[in-house]
Amino acid sequence: DGGITQSPKYLFRKEGQNVTLSCEQNLNHDAMYWYRQDPGQGLRLIYYSQIVNDFQKGDIAEGYSVSREKKESFPLTVTSAQKNPTAFYLCASRNGGSYEQYFGPGTRLTVT
Amino acid sequence: AQSVTQLGSHVSVSEGALVLLRCNYSSSVPPYLFWYVQYPNQGLQLLLKYTTGATLVKGINGFEAEFKKSETSFHLTKPSAHMSDAAEYFCAVSALTAAGNKLTFGGGTRVLVKP
Numbered sequence: 346d347g348g349i350t351q352s353p354k355y356l357f358r359k360e361g362q363n364v365t366l367s368c369e370q371n372l373n374h375d376a377m378y379w380y381r382q383d384p385g386q387g388l389r390l391i392y393y394s395q396i397v398n399d400f401q402k403g404d405i406a407e408g409y410s411v412s413r414e415k416k417e418s419f420p421l422t423v424t425s426a427q428k429n430p431t432a433f434y435l436c437a438s439r440n441g442g443s444y445e446q447y448f449g450p451g452t453r454l455t456v457t
Numbered sequence: 458a459q460s461v462t463q464l465g466s467h468v469s470v471s472e473g474a475l476v477l478l479r480c481n482y483s484s485s486v487p488p489y490l491f492w493y494v495q496y497p498n499q500g501l502q503l504l505l506k507y508t509t510g511a512t513l514v515k516g517i518n519g520f521e522a523e524f525k526k527s528e529t530s531f532h533l534t535k536p537s538a539h540m541s542d543a544a545e546y547f548c549a550v551s552a553l554t555a556a557g558n559k560l561t562f563g564g565g566t567r568v569l570v571k572p
Contacts, residue, residue: 385466393559445506
């Protein structure tokens, strides 16, 4: 089955710790995206990558970092510099020839 | 810059009644428009999209939307609500920037279906 996987579904961390969220796709899509979702605020773009070894900051990149070493993988690290890391994180991918994005199931991160 | 406004963060409809979710957009170029649905604790699923051509687009689960350029709107409708339609719905507009293609989302509308 082709699709996007995010792991784990739920993640708990202590304040001050970095944490890495996994995103893998086997759709052979060129572009990948990370969004943050908070209640009542829709989706906000954190980082995106159009090709391997290249990525761009989105609207709320502060406190986050990414890498794109392989086409199928786009991990997101939430660093201790992120002031309010507790949120639902969604990964998406897009085929180069189209405009719609396809989403993974999400990871709910709770930092206490 | 692109932006999307969804009127009404919550909508309550009776089962069998019309579902109407409003979306207005702002775009400096001809827009590509999307509606997504999200069920609790899940990712987003594409309902339908408008790129070019016919302005009335049909999607999955009986939903459809009409692109009206003069009104900068892309409202989502379904003639008869079903209990399974209870979810959150997001309207989005595509923007092509120098750094690539991005989606800008509205704030979402949560639909409650009453029996």
